Every structure is written in structure tokens, then in C-alpha cells.
Amino acid sequence: MARMKFVCDSERCIECNGCVTACKNENEVPWGVNRRRVVTLNDGVPGEKSISVACMHCSDAPCMAVCPVNCFYRTDEGVVLHDKDVCIGCGYCSYACPFGAPQFPAQGAFGVRGKMDKCTFCAGGPEENGSQAEFEKYGRNRLAEGKLPACAEMCSTKALLAGDGDVVADIFRNRVVQRGKGAEVWGWGTAYGSKKAGQAPETGAKS
């Protein structure tokens, strides 16, 4: 299996916020923390686009590089997760992340903002799979239940694609061929080192 990836098809996103709601509900994310959110590009301008943004589980994750306590780890499927028992809430990851994914339950400076929280690709955390401790700290482990992330499965227009990177790329490529436009994928190059979904990264690029 290739690694897990997210793609948001801006030609299809209708800004319904169904993905945001699905994520909040499935993982019982506390008030004030949004693991996923919908962003409108060029708001109010003809041709504006909306995209759903969360942790992209980057191939070369900047959050992992800057974490001073090494609380991040990557699963065999390429999902970037973290250990809340190790996190000290310094916030370095939030400064490093190009997608604004790391969230904190409280406002304030170092030591007061609480443990970092972010999208887990519905893969839980380092606690026992499906345990109450895992659910309370990280949310539902849908991958271990044989399911895909709730945000993508809930998406009414199937704008948000999640799962095996090769399958995601195939589905998206087929759409672009069928409709003849909309090949731009926001965030794909930043996260996975390739400007176009389904195409190999450029020579020397991080994959």
C-alpha cells in the first residue's frame, strides 16, 4: 500500500462544512479546537474557491523536525501522529506547519496552552487501538476499524479524498480528464513534494 494522503478538489467543494462537523462529532473534539476547517480562497471575487484544510500528514513533516521533545511519529501508512503524554505544549509545531494544523485547547504562552491536538487521519494515537484512553486523547481510530477518515466519507460532493495515495491520485486524475479542468491541487506539492496529484515528485524533491 502506498502512503495515506488527503486531497481537496476545489472544483467540487461547496463550503458546506460537513467535513468539519463530521470530524468534530466523530472525534468529540472540544470547543475551540478545529482539526479541520474550510477556507475560501479569493473570497468575494468571481471564481472563488473553497478548500478543506487539516493536517496533510506530510512526507517530510516540519512539525516532526522542530518538536523539541520528539513527540511525533509516523505510522507504516505515512500518518503523522503524536504522543500527548510527551507533548509539552510549546507550540513550535504550530509555527512550523504550513497548513496551520496544530491546535491548542487554551490560549496563552508556553506551558499554558495545553497539549497540542491535530487531525489523526482517524488513526487514533499510541494508546491501545480502540481503547477509551485512545478515544479520549486522540479520537476515534477508524483506520483500525477498516474505515476511512470521517471527513472524507461524509463529504457530500466527494471533494475531499482520503486514503491510499495511489487511489486518491487515480480518482482525481480521472476527474480532471473527464471535466477537462481543475488540475490544481492546493497543498499537494507542499505536503507530498509533487505539484500535480498522481505525478511523481520532481527530481530531488521530498517524497
Next chain:
Amino acid sequence: MRQHIVLIAVAVVMLTACGEKPQTMASPKSDSPAYMGTGSAFTAPGWKAGDKTAWEQHLKARQQNSQNDYSRMN
């Protein structure tokens, strides 16, 4: 004599900070792979917990069925 003892006691107290134990970076706890399953009753049918290949094939099929509307409707 007493002054010496006091000085030694003060020095001992002040130097305790020099005896700090070495700190090692705690790595995250090990995480069991997703294909091991959860044992939950809400597990999607069609694959067996612990079988990595079956889990991968199941997820790919689920992805095609739920996200590729061209293959479902055309």
C-alpha cells in the same frame, strides 16, 4: 570549627544543583498497527484483524466504492 562546618554545609547545599541527573529524550510510546484492528463491534466487515493484505485491499475497495463516483455511476 563551627564556621567551617557551616561553610561546608552551605557549599554542599549550593553544589547540589551540580549533581543533576542526565536527561534522556523520551520517545513516543509504540503504537500497534492499524491492521491489527480494535476488536470493536463497529469494525467494518470484509477483512480479518491481523491480516495486513486483507486490510489494505479492504480499504482500497472501500475508497473506490465511496469516493470514486465515476466508477459507481458511469
